[in-house]
Amino acid sequence: MEIRFPIQLKKLRTGLSMSQEDIAGKLYISRQAVSRWESGDATPDMSNLIKLAEIFDCSLDTLVLGTEPKQDNIDDKIDKWWVAIPLVAILGGTIPDIIQAFK
Structure with a gap:
């Protein structure tokens, strides 16, 4: 498995100058601790990982793995509504019932 954290840390840090x-x-x-993290010689503990994610305003997945969070696809949600509304109407439901079904 490729170690991405050191690369991500440096990328995020330099991205914020x-x-x-x-x-x-x-x-x-110490600055040396950050240097060791970026070189891959050491890794931060969980509390420092969380603080780093807060500093960089990113998820832990982005910080550690380099993955980007998935964006909600609004078209998928709209498609679900168009399917649900006629079904609920046929079954005698109400709008609150429809909303509750998607929670």
Whole structure:
């Protein structure tokens, strides 16, 4: 399995024009610790991973794995509504029933 965290960390950090020192200051750790994370020689604990995700305003999946969150496809939701409305009408349901069915 390819280790993506060091690559993602550096990419996200440089994308915000932050130095290793900037990240270290926000986490109250040494700059050398951030350097070791970026080189793959060490990994942060869970609390620092969470803080990093907050700093970079990204998910843990994005930070650790480099994956982007899936976007909701509005067309899929609209298609579901057009199918549900006639079915509920036939079965005698109401709009609140339809809304509840999709929760």
